Amino acid sequence: MATGHLSTDEFLIRLATLFESRRSVNHGSVFLTQKRLSPHDLPKAATDTPLPPSSPFPDLHPPHPLPILIRATNGKSKDKRKDKIKLSTVIQADELEGFFMRYADVCKAGMSGLKKRDRSGRKAKGKAKKKKGASGGGVEGEKKG
Amino acid sequence: MPYLPTAQSFLEQSRLLISARPTTTRITTKYTLPKTSPPDPSKSKSPPPPSSEPSQPHQPQPPKATLTLKTYDPISGTCLKYETDKAAEVGRLIAALGSCGRVMAALPAKEEAVDEGAMEVDAPVKEDAEGKAKAVPKEKELKGGQGQGQHKGGEKGGGGGGGGKKKKGKK
Numbered sequence: 001m002a003t004g005h006l007s008t009d010e011f012l013i014r015l016a017t018l019f020e021s022r023r024s025v026n027h028g029s030v031f032l033t034q035k036r037l038s039p040h041d042l043p044k045a046a047t048d049t050p051l052p053p054s055s056p057f058p059d060l061h062p063p064h065p066l067p068i069l070i071r072a073t074n075g076k077s078k079d080k081r082k083d084k085i086k087l088s089t090v091i092q093a094d095e096l097e098g099f100f101m102r103y104a105d106v107c108k109a110g111m112s113g114l115k116k117r118d119r120s121g122r123k124a125k126g127k128a129k130k131k132k133g134a135s136g137g138g139v140e141g142e143k144k145g
Numbered sequence: 146m147p148y149l150p151t152a153q154s155f156l157e158q159s160r161l162l163i164s165a166r167p168t169t170t171r172i173t174t175k176y177t178l179p180k181t182s183p184p185d186p187s188k189s190k191s192p193p194p195p196s197s198e199p200s201q202p203h204q205p206q207p208p209k210a211t212l213t214l215k216t217y218d219p220i221s222g223t224c225l226k227y228e229t230d231k232a233a234e235v236g237r238l239i240a241a242l243g244s245c246g247r248v249m250a251a252l253p254a255k256e257e258a259v260d261e262g263a264m265e266v267d268a269p270v271k272e273d274a275e276g277k278a279k280a281v282p283k284e285k286e287l288k289g290g291q292g293q294g295q296h297k298g299g300e301k302g303g304g305g306g307g308g309g310k311k312k313k314g315k316k
Contacts, residue, residue: 028178064251115209
């Protein structure tokens with residue numbers, strides 16, 4: 001993480017390639033983490049005013065919105081650490097909405113191994129219902145006859 | 146590490162956890178593609194029946210990837226999980242992560258018109274989690290409820306009428 005955070009655009013592009021690499025190997029994981037970037041995580045220059053512990057939980061109502069830290073890794077660690085890919089970016093509070101729209105698109109495109117919505121099942125069901133209805137009518141007719 | 150049964154309950158609980166511990170709670174999204182090649186017999190715990198493998202040509206199917214969401218607060222040790230394998234849920238889950246991000250960023254809760262339209266079930270959850278003390282959403286809830294009721298009634302009526310017509314036509 002010492003290398004610093006990527007810009008939003010760079011992060012999303014590299015995340016897409018990370019997903020793509022998983023797909024080409026057809027195996028592996030992508031880990032995405034989001035958390036608040038609290039003032040303790042910031043370099044000291046950014047927090048020139050020490051936080052007064054005025055309330056027992058000062059983080060519940062911060063005076064201003066805080067940025068969000070987004071991380072992505074391929075989960076390689078221990079003996080495979082040299083293959084590890086780590087990406088991170090910081091999203092300012094006012095950029096959250098736009099970021100998550102694009103983030104969702106990248107994720108939807110990247111997570112292609114998930115089950116697609118099964119429409120064949122619904123069709124089969126419809127057919128079965130029709131058949132049932134038809135047979136039911138037939139039985140009724142027989143009874144009446 | 147409990148897996149919650151529905152995405153809705155997971156998101157509801159996650160929002161509560163984040164709003165209680167906004168600084169330390171993190172959400173991890175794990176997308177996993179399992180190995181497609183048949184597992185090593187030496188590695189697998191139970192020996193697979195050798196006769197069934199050649200008879201079932203399941204290999205051409207795409208791998209079953211899974212998506213696991215985990216909300217974890219290391220200070221209290223609270224951990225919430227949800228797992229899915231449906232591609233249709235991804236968009237909604239990421240959008241929900243965005244609204245969780247708003248809570249993390251200490252932004253005021255925002256009414257999302259898109260969510261309400263697409264997933265009516267989501268609306269009450271948000272109000273529960275974010276607008277506890279606020280009385281304003283009540284009106285919305287009422288309106289939403291009425292709207293839903295009308296929709297359902299309409300659908301039911303339409304369906305019934307259609308069924309009747311079909312039957313008449315057949316006879």
